Amino acid sequence: xxxxxxxxxxxxxxxxxxxxxxxxxxxxxxxxxxxxxxxxxxxxxxxxxxxxxxxxxxxxxxxxxxxxxxxxxxxxxxxxxxxxxxxxxxxxxxxxxxxxxxxxxxxxxxxxxxxxxxxxxxxxxxxxxxxxxxxxxxxxxxxxxxxxxxxxxxxxxxxxxxxxxxxxxxxxxxxxxxxxxxxxxxxxxxxxxxxxxxxxxxxxxxxxxxxxxxxxxxxxxxxxxxxxxxxxxxxxxxxxxxxxxxxxxxxxxxxxxxxxxxxxxxxxxxxxxxxxxxxxxxxxxxxxxxxxxxxxxxxxxxxxxxxxxxxxxxxxxxxxxxxxxxxxxxxxxxxxxxxxxxxxxxxxxxxxxxxxxxxxxxxxxxxxxxxxxxxxxxx
Amino acid sequence: xxxxxxxxxxxxxxxxxxxxxxxxxxxxxxxxxxxxxxxxxxxxxxxxxxxxxxxxxxxxxxxxxxxxxxxxxxxxxxxxxxxxxxxxxxxxxxxxxxxxxxxxxxxxxxxxxxxxxxxxxxxxxxxxxxxxxxxxxxxxxxxxxxxxxxxxxxxxxxxxxxxxxxxxxxxxxxxxxxxxxxxxxxxxxxxxxxxxxxxxxxxxxxxxxxxxxxxxxxxxxxxxxxxxxxxxxxxxxxxxxxxxxxxxxxxxxxxxxxxxxxxxxxxxxxxxxxxxxxxxxxxxxxxxxxxxxxxxxxxxxxxxxxxxxxxxxxxxxxxxxxxxxxxxxxxxxxxxxxxxxxxxxxxxxxxxxxxxxxxxxxxxxxxxxxxxxxxxxxxxxxxxxxxxxxxxxxxxxxxxx
Numbered sequence: 001x002x003x004x005x006x007x008x009x010x011x012x013x014x015x016x017x018x019x020x021x022x023x024x025x026x027x028x029x030x031x032x033x034x035x036x037x038x039x040x041x042x043x044x045x046x047x048x049x050x051x052x053x054x055x056x057x058x059x060x061x062x063x064x065x066x067x068x069x070x071x072x073x074x075x076x077x078x079x080x081x082x083x084x085x086x087x088x089x090x091x092x093x094x095x096x097x098x099x100x101x102x103x104x105x106x107x108x109x110x111x112x113x114x115x116x117x118x119x120x121x122x123x124x125x126x127x128x129x130x131x132x133x134x135x136x137x138x139x140x141x142x143x144x145x146x147x148x149x150x151x152x153x154x155x156x157x158x159x160x161x162x163x164x165x166x167x168x169x170x171x172x173x174x175x176x177x178x179x180x181x182x183x184x185x186x187x188x189x190x191x192x193x194x195x196x197x198x199x200x201x202x203x204x205x206x207x208x209x210x211x212x213x214x215x216x217x218x219x220x221x222x223x224x225x226x227x228x229x230x231x232x233x234x235x236x237x238x239x240x241x242x243x244x245x246x247x248x249x250x251x252x253x254x255x256x257x258x259x260x261x262x263x264x265x266x267x268x269x270x271x272x273x274x275x276x277x278x279x280x281x282x283x284x285x286x287x288x289x290x291x292x293x294x295x296x297x298x299x300x301x302x303x304x305x306x307x308x309x310x311x312x313x314x315x316x317x318x319x320x321x322x323x324x325x326x327x328x329x330x331x332x333x334x335x336x337x338x339x340x341x342x343x344x345x346x347x348x349x350x351x352x353x354x355x356x357x358x359x360x361x362x363x364x365x366x367x368x369x370x371x372x373x374x375x376x377x378x379x
Numbered sequence: 380x381x382x383x384x385x386x387x388x389x390x391x392x393x394x395x396x397x398x399x400x401x402x403x404x405x406x407x408x409x410x411x412x413x414x415x416x417x418x419x420x421x422x423x424x425x426x427x428x429x430x431x432x433x434x435x436x437x438x439x440x441x442x443x444x445x446x447x448x449x450x451x452x453x454x455x456x457x458x459x460x461x462x463x464x465x466x467x468x469x470x471x472x473x474x475x476x477x478x479x480x481x482x483x484x485x486x487x488x489x490x491x492x493x494x495x496x497x498x499x500x501x502x503x504x505x506x507x508x509x510x511x512x513x514x515x516x517x518x519x520x521x522x523x524x525x526x527x528x529x530x531x532x533x534x535x536x537x538x539x540x541x542x543x544x545x546x547x548x549x550x551x552x553x554x555x556x557x558x559x560x561x562x563x564x565x566x567x568x569x570x571x572x573x574x575x576x577x578x579x580x581x582x583x584x585x586x587x588x589x590x591x592x593x594x595x596x597x598x599x600x601x602x603x604x605x606x607x608x609x610x611x612x613x614x615x616x617x618x619x620x621x622x623x624x625x626x627x628x629x630x631x632x633x634x635x636x637x638x639x640x641x642x643x644x645x646x647x648x649x650x651x652x653x654x655x656x657x658x659x660x661x662x663x664x665x666x667x668x669x670x671x672x673x674x675x676x677x678x679x680x681x682x683x684x685x686x687x688x689x690x691x692x693x694x695x696x697x698x699x700x701x702x703x704x705x706x707x708x709x710x711x712x713x714x715x716x717x718x719x720x721x722x723x724x725x726x727x728x729x730x731x732x733x734x735x736x737x738x739x740x741x742x743x744x745x746x747x748x749x750x751x752x753x754x755x756x757x758x759x760x761x762x763x764x765x766x767x768x769x770x771x772x773x774x775x776x777x778x779x780x
């Protein structure tokens with residue numbers, strides 16, 4: 001498949017671009033932050049996401065969605081990145097939907113996907129238990145209890161976990177840390193007894209949650225799919241999330257870079273435009289090439305997920321690693337080249353830098369993914 | 380039958396015929412992978428074929444025009460459509476056929492002549508390039524005109540029906556083996572820097588032409604210094620207009636950049652990490668036994684994979700008419716820097732073994748010499764700094780100083 005967007009995908013990108021620039025610009029994030037908004041995104045905006053069909057982009061048409069793929073979800077993520085738009089699209093429409101599609105029985109999919117597609121409910125994946133992403137080390141315990149289950153343990157860095165209706169919890173129902181078998185996914189209502197949610201204010205003004213599970217009692221029907229066989233679905237959901245986060249990083253890098261290049265063309269010092277200085281020209285050119293590499297890697301990861309998610313791991317690792325390093329470089333150079341202005345809260349560049357850092361960490365940073373690629377290549 | 384179906388049936392038939400012809404005509408010896416530079420066939424008046432098979436393979440492919448499958452038949456090409464040429468390349472690859480001919484005439488001068496040459500020049504030179512009869516070299520750089528190529532000083536004095544050329548070129552690849560040269564000369568004295576340059580062709584056997592090979596930090600090289608002492612060049616051998624040589628040169632350099640950019644994408648079939656694991660071993664978790672080297676290699680392999688995808692994307696964009704021509708500078712810059720990184724890592728993985736210079740064990744210092752040679756990747760064909768200038772000005776449109 002050609003590594004460019006199709007005509008339909010380009011049209012979707014253009015409409016997402018207009019939609020997000022009009023309805024969720026950076027000023028909205030600033031307003032949510034300054035008003036210390038409890039959920040950290042705009043409910044009316046989420047309603048508009050549903051009207052646009054974005055909430056159901058990855059949901060099959062039979063379940064009320066658009067039945068599109070990861071390239072399409074990615075073009076929306078890129079525009080989210082450009083505008084630093086706050087919404088549960090990543091957590092609910094990409095990651096949770098993918099988890100349910102891969103793990104859920106037909107009946108579960110028919111029950112839950114239409115709700116997510118319509119944006120009536122929000123779901124999120126609770127996977128991390130440590131400050132670094134280590135999905136092989138899941139220790140939250142699922143114990144058989146009568147006909148049902150009991151969950152004990154804790155999760156951290158749960159995206160939109162404070163606002164979600166449903167938590168998809170990755171738990172260990174058998175075996176020990178590192179075993180591929182023995183992972184079970186549960187769909188847990190956030191208001192279930194024993195679930196304690198702490199809303200955590202983060203550096204990027206997008207709250208996440210630390211969640212404690214204290215003897216949470218669940219019926220057998222809370223198991224997503226088959227007991228002990230959740231690892232593959234978890235992997236699929238994580239890879240979908242990684243490709244989506246990479247796309248958000250790419251859009252963010254593009255926006256930071258465009259602002260920087262524009263600034264180089266208007267800011268004067270020593271009687272000259274600073275963009276005339278070769279020291280800055282070369283750094284801008286290197287950054288440009290760096291971002292172009294990320295762009296190719298991100299599209300490849302999305303296309304690979306659409307072709308066969310089981311074979312997409314290497315492409316996803318490359319994309320998440322590359323987009324993470326490119327966006328990091330983009331925001332660092334942006335702050336430096338904007339000089340003192342770049343350090344002020346009033347100017348937006350700091351918001352880009354903060355969001356980029358969170359997205360780097362999310363579902364594994366560049367080091368994690370380079371390590372993963374190396375292991376896949378047997379060294 | 381629809382038109383598309385008809386074409387695909389024709390293409391399937393073409394594929395079958397092509398395969399049958401290649402099976403019958405490509406000697407077995409020419410289907411084995413090349414093992415060294417000596418296996419490359421450059422052709423030319425003084426070429427000594429490495430074997431009968433190499434000669435037969437060039438003659439047979441040349442007679443069919445398949446050394447340059449997409450060139451028009453009247454200029455010695457195969458007259459194939461883009462689709463057919465792709466099928467031919469696929470079938471050659473499938474059988475493991477070596478390239479019958481490698482030449483600067485094919486990938487540099489040919490395209491420039493096709494665009495800027497007169498009908499007579501095309502008929503004179505292109506068929507000889509196609510058949511491998513004349514080997515070409517490129518006379519661009521001078522001792523005082525490297526990155527600033529347009530400041531070149533080699534002079535061509537107008538003597539009515541001919542020029543008299545005096546001056547010196549440097550970094551002329553294979554000048555000592557080439558039959559003819561395509562050369563930039565200053566023909567209009569007093570004209571502006573970029574407008575006084577002409578693009579001329581002449582025989583390296585013309586009286587007054589001499590060459591001297593250059594020894595590099597990596598050892599022997601194809602590069603030469605080339606001297607012109609009152610060399611007579613007929614005006615019939617001027618390509619394009621007098622003083623219009625810069626346009627021809629720029630066109631040609633774009634081709635060169637894409638070629639050199641692709642060095643980031645060849646060379647080592649096995650991922651470096653696996654090479655290093657073979658040399659240094661792995662720990663109980665299967666990780667390379669040298670953790671810091673492993674981290675550098677893994678980061679490199681991420682970048683390498685992304686660069687390959689960028690090349691692939693550039694080709695797809697070009698096909699869709701979405702590519703920016705200046706992007707070849709981005710590919711040249713990154714590909715060259717990547718290749719330098721690759722060989723630094725290979726030397727790290729090889730340790731002192733990779734620093735041997737002469738032994739058979741080290742294939743005469745192959746690793747060390749290759750590593751040193753890659754340092755030129757970011758100098759030749761436009762330095763990395765020049766590529767960054769091009770990106771800054773033509774893609775980012777930053778202001779001129």
